[in-house]
Amino acid sequence: MISVKNLSHSYNEDGNFAVKNISFEVVNGETFGFLGPSGAGKSTTQGILTGLLKLQDGEVLVAGYDIKKVQNERFNKIGVSFEQSNVYGKLTARENLEYYAKLFDVPTRDPMELIHLVGLDGKENVRASEFSKGMKHRLTFARSMLNNPELWFLDEPTTGLDPAIAATIKDIIREKAAQGTTSFLTTHNMFIADELCDRVAFIIDGEIKLIDAPKSLKLQYGQKLIDIEYIDDGKIVKETLKTVDELERKRIGEIVNNYEIQTMHSKEATLEEIFIQVTGRELVYNETIK
C-alpha cells in the first residue's frame, strides 16, 4: 500500500535534512506505526505521503500512485486525521461532514452515522466553534472516515484526549483494521503504538533505526520484570526483579514467603524503554532502569 525508497527532505534545501534517506513499506491491511519524539521527522514523512509536502528526493508510491505525479484522484482512497483539529468553526458538525463528503468522487458514509460513531450525537447541529478540544478532534477523526479510505493516515489520534474518548478512538481503529483498512499511524505515545500497531518504525533525527512488530521487539530487547512492594520493619520497600534471572527468582520467593506484600506487578519492557535502548540513549535508559 505504501512503498518508500530513499526518501529525503530538507526544508531549507541547505543540507540539513528533516528526513534522511529512509525506506520502508506498508503492506495492505497493516497498521503501521511511525514512532519518534518531536522533531524526529514523523510529520515530515506523513506530509510527503499525503502530498502536503512536495517530494524532493526518493521514490514514493501511495495507494498505487506515484506521488511525483499530481493525481488528485488518489485522495479518494486516502483519509487523513490531523493532529490539530481543522474544521470550519462557523459550520455545524453535520455541515462540516456534508461539505467534505461532496469533495470526493466515491460513495461516502452517512455523516450522521459517523457523528454517532464518535459519540457526538445531539451535537450535529452545533457549530464546531462551540466544541471542546476533544469534540473537535472527534469531528476531525470522523471526517477522515467519510470516504471509506483504503489507506488511513492517523496523526496522534488520541493525544490530549480523555481516556474514555481515547478508548473509543482506539476501538474504531481496531475495527477498521479488522475490516482490512491499512493505517499509517504517527505518534510519540508508545502505549498507543503498542496497542494498535502490527509493526512500528522507530525514527529519530530523520533516520529510521529499526522496523519490527512490537511483540518481536519486546522479545528481542525486553526483560521480564516484577515490581514488589513489601513491608520490612514498618517501612515500605520496593524492589524490581528479573524473572529470567535465577538468583532474582529466588529472591522473589524469599520476599513472598517472609514479608507482608503490599503490591506486586509483573512488568514487561515497554516500547518506550526499547526505543530508548535502540536509539542509542543507553545512559539515560540504564539510569532509569536502575
Added chain:
Amino acid sequence: MIKKIFLILKRDFLSSKRDAMAVYIMVIPLILAVGITLFAPGLNDTTVKLAMLKSDDVEHIEYMEQFSKVELFNSVDELERRVEKRDDIAAIAPTGNSYEIILQGNESEIVEEYAVQLNTLYELGSTKEETTAQLISFGRTVPPLKAMLVNMLIAMTIMLAGMLIAMSIVEEKVENTINALNVTPISQTGFVIGKSLLGGTVAMLGIIGAVIITGFYDINWFMIVLVGLTSMILSLVIGFLQGISSADVIEAAGGVKLIMLPLAGSIAVYELLADKWQWTMYWSPFYWAYKANNLILSKTADWGTVLLCTAMVIGLSLIVYLVSLPKLRKGLS
C-alpha cells in the same frame, strides 16, 4: 503594575518586530510623507492644459506657455484626437485670421473658461506691463492641499494604530493567550494600557516623522503633540472595541471598514461642506482631531481652540469607552 505593563509592551514589540507590522505602521506614513512632499507641487499646480499646433505663431505659443501647460501637435486631426482623450484639455487652433477653441464636451467648466480667457487676452495683446493689478503676498509657502494631505495622513496613521491594536487583540483571542494572561496578577486595566502602548508609540513616531518630512517644522509642536496624544486615546478605544468584538480577523477587517465611515465623513464634511453643516460631525472625535490638526498645520491655531478640540476628542472617546466598558470587560475575561 508598571513593570507588567512594560512586559506586555515588550512582548507586543517582539511579536510585532517579527511580523514587522509595527514597523510598517511607523514607516509607511514616512514613505507617504515623502510622496506628498514630492507630488504636492504638482497637485497644487492646477493650471489648465492646452493643445496647440506647432505651426501656430511662436508668439502665441510662448504667450500661452506663460499661463498653462502647452502640448504641441502637427495637425488639427491630432489636436482633436488629443482632446478626445479622457483628461481635461482644450485645444486652440488657428482658423483663418482667428482662432477656435476645441473641446471634447465633457471637460469641467473651468477648462473652457480658462482657454477662452487666455485666448481673449492674447488676441487683445494684453501684457503684464499694462496691468492695473498689484499682487501682495502674505508669504505663506505651504499650499492648503499639502496641509490637507498631511492631515489625512495623520488621520490614517491614527486609524492604523487602532487596527494594529485590534489585530493584536484578535491574535491573543485566537491563540487563547488572553486566558493565560487572565490568570496572572496583571489587572485588566494594566493589560489595556500595555497593549495600547505599542500602537500609540508607533503611531506617534510616524506622525512626528511625517510632519517633519513634509516640511512643517515651524508649527507649534506642543499643540501637535497634545492633539497627537489625545488622538492616540481615540485609536486605542477603537482598536480595543474592534479587537474585543471581533472573533476573527475578517470581522476585525469589517469593523475597520465601518470605522472608516465616520473618519472619511469627518474629513469630507470639514473640507467640503459649508460652515452651517459642520455641526453634523460634532459627534465624531475624528472631526475634532482633524480640525485641530488642520489649524495647527496652517498655523492659525490658538490654544483655546486646540484645547476645545482636544477636550472633545477625549470626551467623546471616553463616552465610547464607558458605554463599551461592560463589553470590553467581558471580552477580556
Added chain:
Amino acid sequence: MKLLSNYLKEMKIAARGFYFYIEIAMAVILVGILLLVVSETSTSNIKQFIYNDMPQKIAEYLKDKSIEDGDARLANPTEFELKPAEFVITNQETGETTAYDFDDEKIIELETIEMLDSSTGERDETVYYVETEEDMIRLAYSEREVGATVAMDAHGKVSTKYYLQGYETDRLESLLYISHSKSPAVINAKKDRQVVRTLGVMETLNNRENLVPIFLVYLGSLMGYFIVMAYIFYDKAEGVIRAFAVTPSSMWKYLVSKIFVILTTVVVSSSIITIPVMGGQPNYLLFYIFLIITTFALASLGLLVASFFDSISKAFGVMYAIMISLMIPAFSYYIPSFDPLWLRFFPSYPLLQGFKEILLNGDTGYVLTYSFVFLAGGLVLFVLADMRFKKTLTV
C-alpha cells in the same frame, strides 16, 4: 459540483460572519449619503474679501448692477471673528514689505453677495465686502482666502490690489496680471466673440454621480483584494486548507470559491450604491462585466499576496503598501490637471476611468479593452496564486 459545494460552503460561512452584513450596511449608508446629503450640483466654497476704495455710491451701484443682471444674489450678512495676528506682506512687484500687528479681537458683520455661475445659476463664489482695508487684510490672512482692494481713481480707472497667500503658482499670478491689463468691458466683448467648437455632445456626471466610481473602486473592487486575503488567513488559522488539500478536489476550486464569495458581496453592494443613483442610465451588462472582471483580478492579486504569508499581521506591510498605491489615482480623478503618465499604470486608474465611461455610456472600447487586460492579468495572477498555494502548504 465540487465548485458549487465549495461556493455554497463559503457563502454559508460568510453569511454567519458579520463582514458580509457590514458590506451591505455600508453600501446602504453610502447610497443614503449620496441621495440625501450630496447634491447633484457642486457648490463652490471659494471666498473673497473685498474692500472698495471708491465712493460708496459707485460701489453700491456696481453691486446692485451685478444683482440686477443676475450675476449675483444678496445673501444674509456674515459674521467673522478677528483675532490677534502678526504678519508681514510683500509687494510682488516692488518687493516692499509692510508689517502688521493686531492685538485686538472683534467680531464684524459683513455684507455678503453670492456670485452665480452663468450656466447653472448656482453659487460660484462668495464675496464679502469689508468696511476697512485693514480688516480686509486681516480677514484674508486669517481665513486664508483671497483679499482685494478695488480702487477707482478720479478718472474712473479701476485698479485692483490682490492679497494672495503666497503659495499660488507663477502661472496664476501671471494670469491675474494680464486679466487686468484691459478693461472688463473690452475683455468681455472680445470673449463673447471667441469661437468654441465641441467635438460631440458629451454627457458629464453630476456632482453626486461623480462619487459613484470612487465608491465602486475603493469600497468594492479594492476591498475585494483586502477581504479575500482576510478569508485566506482565517482559513489558514483554522487549518482547513490542509484538510482540503488531502481531498480529490483541486486547489483552484477552493480559491475560485473564495473569489466567488467576494464577487457576490461586491456585486450586491455595488448594485445597492449604483442603481438608486444612476437609475437606468448606464449599460448594466457592461457594468457587471467590468465589475466582475476587475474584482476577480484584484481578488486574485489578494490571493497571490496571501500565498506568501502565514498570517495577516505578516502580510500587513505588503497588503497595506499595495492598497495605498492603488489609492493614488484618486487624486487624478478629482484633480484632472494632475495626470502624469506614470499614474496610468496603477490598476485603479483604468478602473476609475472605466466605471466613469460606463456610467456615462461613453467609450465602450476603452471599457472592453481594459476588461480584457484585467481578465488576462487576473488569470495570470490566479494561476500564480494556485501554484504558490500548492507549493507552500506545510505540515
